[in-house]
Amino acid sequence: MLLDPDAENDVAYELCQLLGRAILPYHRTGETGRDVAGGHATAFFYRDGGRDWLLTADAVTGGAGELGLRPSVTEPAGAAPEALPVDGWVRRPDLGVAILSAAELERRAGEGGWAWRTQPVVEVIAADAAVVARVGAEPGSAFVLALGVREEGARPLEVAIERVVRVDDVVRITAEIPAGYLGAPVFGVEASADGGVALHCLGLVLPGGSDGHPVATFDRIRAALPGASDA
Structure with missing residues (x-):
């Protein structure tokens, strides 16, 4: 739908x-893979069946x-550090996706005396x-919710309005995205049964x-x- x-x-x-507040800036600090988008990406929280996950x-x-x-995305004000080292991703290179349970992130927040205050993408819009x-061959409206990268290192909240199509059975965004958008959630729209517009999170941006x-x-x-039955 355009x-x-x-x-x-x-x-x-x-x-x-x-x-x-679903999205966070992610930065690859190790040498391996820093050549991919400069190591800058966006990660986002997704809630499925009562469990929260971080995806990128x-x-x-x-x-x-x-x-x-x-x-x-944290509370109380000033209690959380500016950055949180993370590892333990469940990597799925066959899909291009990495998955991290939010339970460990919540535990570390509790130990540090702060809490998460997020707005995860929920199952009903996934x-x-x-x-x-x-999603077909005709371009439709797409929206990429991401944290860009400024020259001074700032990561501002941004939305890129793009076009989404299916090419050779692959869903694609038709334009090159800015720095920091890798891993960001991509949203599309279609007509709803009541004549309005239904918003869906189609997935996440790959290289x-x-x-x-x-x-x-x-x-x-x-x-x-x-834990998914058909994983």
Whole structure:
């Protein structure tokens, strides 16, 4: 579904309001893999069946890395560190996705005297196989919610309004994304049964180039979660 520019801007604004605290900046600090997008990526929280997971692109998670702790995603103010070293990703290079249980992150927060204050992408808006199958060859509106990279190192909250298509049975964003967007959630829209617009999280951004980026779709991500019956 392709929206007009005003409607796209409205969706982008709502995404920032509703899910701005779902995403965190991730930075690969080890030497291995730093050549992929400069080691900068976006990770996001996803809630499935009452369990929370952190997701990002596998390409940046093979060595040491850290999550930037934005002030808006922790409480009380000033209690959390600026960054949190992370490891233990469940890597799925076949899908291009890395998965981390949020339980360990919650434990470390408790030990440090602070707590998470997040807005995870929830199961009801994560695209199932039927939604993914409806992405076709005609471009549709897509929205990438990410943390960009500024020259001075700042990671601002951004939404890139793009186009999504299916090419050779692969869901793709048609344009090259800015630095820091690797691993970020990609949202698409379709007409709802009541004549409105339904928003779905299609998946996350994988490495690509000037001709665009493939998307790891949520039907496959959900099946890959540890403990999933068909993982």
